[in-house]
Amino acid sequence: MNSKILRTIFIALLFFISTAQADIKLDHDFPWSSDPFSDAGAPVTHALRQDMIAKGYTDWNFNGHVFHILWNGQNYYVTGAQYRTRAQNKGTSGGETCSVFIYDTNLKQVAQHDVTFPKADGHVECNGARTLGLAKEQHALLFSIMYYRSNKPLSQQDENAGNDWHYMTVLLPLREQNGKLTIEQDDTCLGNPNEFKDAVSAREALTQCISTASSSSVMVSGRRD
16 A cells, blocks of 8 residues: 555544544633623733743734634633744844744643744745634644745845745644643645635635545545455
């Protein structure tokens, strides 16, 4: 059985396992606010801002995307953000970083994932944490960002920065490891890089990928050599 067949079976198994688990829910149901149109996520962004200051991060932008998430029977808060690390501020690493952060009900950070890109000449600048969403029928988030690739030194003038913008949406499965929540990045179906601008287009691609993998695994299981 070749690696391609094994890959399709693996994807299908992940799909069936995820659908057998409890539901995952993403909303704006914050216990400290009954107004979904107010800045209800402010306590979360305040906690994240304090953590970034402590780590030496700068130039952060949260874009107002803060959600309550119910997963595995536990309540959390999740947000996507872009920022500059200490290394990026020193000029030893290009661009900015886009990440997803998860906090518990005590507003303590319990998980973080920095979006990863394929290696390329020059640098990749992630400069747009756009939206967060759910991957239907999977225990995973969809994080949509903007970035650009360049094989030239970082521009010193803002008007010359980002002439080659790209969109990408990454699939971020949630896992429990040793009793702790973790975030992973799974590029198996969506690819990396990809040009999915939002969660809607990414969900369509995921549905097609899983459907194809499921059909292939059924064909393989019924095959007799």
